[in-house]
Amino acid sequence: MRRPNLAGRHLRLPALRLLSLTALAVGSLALAGCDSTRDALGITKKSPDEFVVVTKAPLVLPPEFGLRPPEPGAARPQEVPARDRAAAAFGGASTDAAGQITPLSRTGGPNATARSAGEQALLQQARAGNVDPDIRRKVNDEFTQLAERDSRFVDRLMFWQGPTEPGLAIDPAKEAQRLRENAATGKPLSAGTIPTIKRRERGPLEGIF
Template sequence: MSRRFVASVCCLIAASVALSACGNARKTLGLEKKAPDEFAVVARAPLALPPDFQLRPPEPGKDRPQEKSTSDQARASMMGSGGTGYGYGTSQSAGESAFLRQAGADRAQSDIRQVVNRESSTLAEESRTFTDKLIFWRDEEPPGTIVNAEEEAKRLRNSQALGQPVNEGNVPSIERKEKALLEGLF
């Protein structure tokens, strides 16, 4: 055997040993096992013969009617079989009902979400710190377009004089001028 052949075999063996320790090389060469994603596996509803033989056959690609969506399955597993939770007024044991009554669940405010939103928006406005004022020193422009009142009045008078509908034509608006980087700072 020639020396060159032995050297190339030795280099090939050394490279394969070195590359076998690399995870990416093993994956690239197809030597690594690919396990299925355990979160992507969804239990399928069992096949059953429908009691009504007048039903139409299923169409390929459409969802199965007997199968719940994954969000409904998650809600049912978290909240119980009904998926409605253990709120006041649902089917509970006598002990759960007594506990909820003592906790005041029957006297809960119906508009609590609006109250919390109003209070949290007030707190968010008040909690503007010095750093926020320093970084976000410009007030935001109000959304929408500003209608030029004088030009719009002229347009409406002209439309009325010509007998055209008032919603026909372009509404004149005031274009906001884009501010420079340091404009309004001093």
């Protein structure tokens, strides 16, 4: 009766254990490299976006108590839009003590209230008071010209052959044969009917392919 090879079995067990540990380590590294796994485990550091952080307007006592009750989900009247806050930060509007923003008028110059000397110097260097009221139309006209120029260049690449105008054209082979026959028979060159070819109007995609 043969005895079981216990030495070989003991050698195979550490090898299997080492292989299992290696596979587990590789799998852990692969999972740690995934963004979703890093977010789920809290490894990725997420700092607040300074452009998304909003501020709540302070609570104030209403001037009268006959106001209508607030509606759930409606915007608060004290909330100032981010666009107006940005305009006030760059000198395009003024903010009063209650947090209300007076936007820049369309006809007047920049509002110079509640501005420091440095802000006024910065706006003067940036020529904020010399803004062309028709600047939007001029910019749109410039972009329209660029778009038309690009379209003409593309048309030249695609439609490099000029369009063939429909009409009548002389058939060169038949015309040469007519002239030879007139010369052989002694007839004048203008005798006979000039053979022509009627050109049909081509389709819009016929000259491309």
